[in-house]
């Protein structure tokens with residue numbers, strides 16, 4: 001566990017130098033004058049919050065400064081901004097833990113965000129907690145996607161349910177849940193193929209996967225995986241996936257890079273989907289539960 | 302979600318029509334709209350700043366043409382500048398000229414490198430694909446499968462724990478394969494990962510490629526420039542392959558990279574298969590970034606058509622969603638000058654997603670025209686008036702069957718809804734999907 005925290009810290013420190021300077025310059029003058037406001041807005045935009053959120057946050061801070069009497073120092077202002085952001089990030093309700101056994105987790109998202117890796121990381125995590133896990137390789141489309149999950153399964157000593165390439169993903173999902181029931185598993189984690197949210201047929205395919213799972217088990221936890229480097233399209237991704245499927249929450253991967261995933265702030269605010277985990281590396285234990293304060297701090301430090 | 306730019310500009314320019322000229326004062330609201338549109342398209346904020354001053358300079362003092370709205374004219378200026386920044390015509394030529402040799406692919410995790418390698422091999426033909434990703438589970442297998450699919454030769458890494466020695470093996474064995482091109486896939490890596498960046502530098506030196514390509518996800522945000530600069534600093538970059546452009550992201554990151562680093566974008570990925578690859582076209586991409594389809598070429602075409610006022614009226618009502626048979630008739634007549642309806646529709650934002658059979662053929666248009674001409678003026682303005690007896694009368698007058706009239710009415714209703722979708726900027730795909738029962 002210590003290793004992961006160190007890793008995250010290391011990642012965060014690297015980016016702190018760049019944006020940190022930005023904020024120091026913007027806030028160093030103490031009062032939020034026109035120049036500082038512009039710089040602050042630009043810093044937020046650079047963190048991918050998008051122009052609208054950036055403007056709203058700066059306006060918020062302007063009002064706050066005024067009310068606070070104008071005497072606050074840069075550090076306090078930074079804290080206040082961090083608080084605002086983490087409050088937004090906490091504003092989406094986290095779904096209650098289900099009592100259903102086996103629990104079913106379905107991993108979805110656009111291409112290349114880190115779904116398969118996240119499925120493996122989750123399996124490792126719950127398995128370490130003593131749960132009996134089974135993995136389902138419902139990405140039957142991409143070259144060697146099944147192979148990729150199988151290798152993770154071997155490394156973790158967790159069985160992987162799979163069919164031939166080109167098979168119906170809903171059938172694989174069904175098999176996986178069935179196997180989880182038959183083998184008394186605590187949880188089934190099902191990986192799906194990456195798909196762009198504007199492809200109606202692929203989204204319909206995913207809807208079918210969920211319908212088929214529900215024939216066996218009523219509750220399905222559906223996690224949408226987002227790449228931290230995503231720009232404003234991240235908002236559209238959450239919106240479209242949430243329109244097709246009852247999303248439980250989000251996973252933001254690759255936060256070990258310099259990308260800040262600022263669009264998540266707007267996505268949470270507008271679409272009320274909570275972030276549940278963040279990915280901080282390619283290793284099997286580089287997944288940590290979401291912490292709104294840490295995320296906000298990373299965004300503005 | 303994100304409002305269409307044309308809509309916003311129309312608002313910003315509402316008061317400009319009386320001015321006659323674009324001035325530093327009256328242009329500011331429009332520049333703000335452009336700024337927001339570019340930022341929402343993920344263009345880097347520094348690029349947005351510089352680009353806006355460019356446009357400000359370029360449009361100052363321009364006469365507002367009588368034929369088109371100030372908003373449209375301004376869009377055209379912005380679009381032309383964007384196209385230039387994206388590399389103008391030269392970008393296409395660059396891509397076409399550079400087709401022989403050793404290609405080395407690099408980029409962030411999951412950006413689309415392995416898929417892009419297969420795409421390039423397919424595009425060039427007579428290529429060998431070499432795997433150097435020793436990190437990700439089944440990465441080698443993935444490239445091998447893709448190579449088989451397109452019938453390319455495949456070079457696996459000879460030393461599963463040593464990228465450098467594997468690179469040397471690739472370099473040494475390639476000449477004996479008698480392929481014209483070599484395409485090398487590498488592991489994804491963060492630009493701040495020193496260990497992996499050093500490895501990249503070493504294998505790059507060993508392979509000694511003629512072209513170093515960074516694969517960039519079209520959905521990338523403000524990070525893109527930082528990433529490209531870091532990769533360039535380590536190994537030098539000749540070009541960008543922009544992947545996943547079949548999504549609905551605007552791809553402003555590509556503009557930023559081109560603007561700041563000058564590295565040309567040469568290819569775009571348009572799907573998951575090896576066949577889904579195209580050469581990069583700056584003008585089309587400028588329209589995409591601005592989120593307006595090819596409104597610009599629509600304006601250009603309209604400007605060329607003889608009856609400018611008429612064309613303007615058609616284009617305007619097309620974007621406004623006010624729609625009756627008189628306009629429909631006007632438009633159908635006008636379309637003959639501007640081009641087939643299908644082409645026009647495909648140029649509108651969201652229009653390209655329309656199924657082809659929803660678009661009437663030229664023959665049908667003539668028949669429809671006859672039917673519309675058999676309607677009274679009242680009926681043309683208020684199609685709701687057309688009941689069964691009126692329908693039969695119209696059919697008789699136009700020498701067609703009542704079914705044809707019925708079909709026209711249906712087409713008209715669809716067109717009307719379509720127009721309101723375009724002008725409303727709402728969830729186009731959903732609505733259109735419902736409209737055609739998909």
Ligand SMILES: Nc1nc2c(ncn2[C@@H]2O[C@H](COP(=O)(O)OP(=O)(O)OP(=O)(O)O)[C@@H](O)[C@H]2O)c(=O)[nH]1
Pocket residue numbers: 109110111112113114115116117118139142145192193194195253254255256257278279280281282286410411437489491
């Ligand atoms: N640095 C970093 N890399 C990650 C992280 N999560 C995943 N990756 C890498 O991102 C790349 C893509 O990950 P996958 O898990 O294959 O992504 P996917 O969403 O399953 O991809 P498709 O199934 O092809 O859509 C791989 O190289 C992973 O090692 C993370 O948190 N940090």
Ligand SMILES: Nc1nc2c(ncn2[C@@H]2O[C@H](COP(=O)(O)OP(=O)(O)OP(=O)(O)O)[C@@H](O)[C@H]2O)c(=O)[nH]1
Pocket residue numbers: 111112142194196408409410411412413414415416417434437440487488489490544545546547548569570571572573577
């Ligand atoms: N829709 C679409 N998907 C694409 C495109 N290019 C790549 N993909 C998908 O994006 C995902 C990642 O592609 P890869 O080629 O595996 O990416 P990579 O950069 O090699 O990933 P790593 O090796 O893990 O760093 C896969 O699901 C691909 O099918 C494209 O142009 N369009």
Ligand SMILES: [Mg+2]
Pocket residue numbers: 115116117139145191192193194
């Ligand atoms: Mg996957």
Ligand SMILES: [Mg+2]
Pocket residue numbers: 414415416434440486487488489
């Ligand atoms: Mg790869």
